[in-house]
Amino acid sequence: MSDYWALALDVLSVVLLTSGGAFVLIGGIGALRLPNLYTRMHAASLTDSMATLLIFAGIMLQAGLSLATIKLCAIMLFLLLTGPTASYALANAALLSGLEPETIGEEDDAE
């Protein structure tokens, strides 16, 4: 019985880690391919929040109930607090320095 349980946990953690990795990949591709700063940041923020959650959940399942899980939890909280804050600060700085977000009607004017 405990074997099945361990196997189920392993499978779940691999699924979580893989989907977390997929989010990192999508975020990376988006940050390279999207047209302007705000859309790129939108892509990059995927890695900040969703990928952090998924990857840390996956690692925590691997660590089991131990001190490592508590440390991982602390790191995850830290990343979840700082990542979006950094994104906000970056977007805000861009806006204050005069980079206007493009709206749909203006697409022809861009570039």
Added chain:
Amino acid sequence: MIVMFAVFLLSLLVITALAIVQTRNLFVAVMLTSIFSLLMAANFFILDAADVALTEAAVGAGVTTVIFLAALALTGERERPRRAGIIGPLVVVVSTTLVLLYATFDKPRLGDPLAPVHTHVAPWYLEKTPELIEIPNVVTAILGSFRAYDTLGEVFVVFAACIGVLFVLGAGSKAPAAIDGSERDSLGLRHHLIPQVVGRLLIPFIVLFGLYVQFHGEYGPGGGFQAGAIIATGVILYALIEGEKAALRAIPRGALLGLVAGGAMLYGLVGLAGILMGGNFLDYSVLMEDPVKGQQYGIILIEAGVGMAVCGSLLTIFHAFAAREGS
């Protein structure tokens, strides 16, 4: 697997280095050096040098970046184009690279147990640390006790660097900047609500983590250098979100200079105490009845001195740049 990671990180390192050389925008270069440090820290960690990795991440990627940015605010953002010839530098770089590559042929293989570094004094340190000092982290034992002279030298280098920066930037007792300037820089990020709230939430934990690293250095990775840098990042974060003036109100410049000088002096005085109590300079065994306890107390004291000196210097240098910016 580890080798794959190491090769991956090292190639990223080379790419980052090339990008730093290529870019003409100094702001981009600063960000790239920060990434370079973070990659280097990951490399150190893969090589099991957790103590060095911690220092590199805190100082290289954290504090140095902020100080570089402060320096950039004083100069231009773009590198001045140069019309120098390319042949001379190319010859120097290529010949140095060839010499270095030639030197690596004599290097023992990575992790070779028979390498000279692993057969000379390292086994003695590993064998004697549990017996003489009884702390689990051998790195701290070597830094703090066996090679305490070297660490003393490092602390005085930090001390001298701090004094040198103060001389160059002339930020001794400076008259307050012009009204409009001081108002502008004392604002900090106060009008940005989200970074401020998150920063206020995080700063106590950053400082607490710094103290943990300071006092846990005997048992795990850490010690004075890392702790000083981490606490300094916490205070610099405070200065960034609340304004530099608020940070100077919390820890005045005199207190910072006291930390720098006091830290270096504490280290030296522990050494002198060893002489006064009948031992050698920086021999902690005589500090207590029990030589092992004496060693442990000595290491805790000098680590505190190191932490004070590093934290004080980093903050003094940061404030020296920030004060120039306000004027």
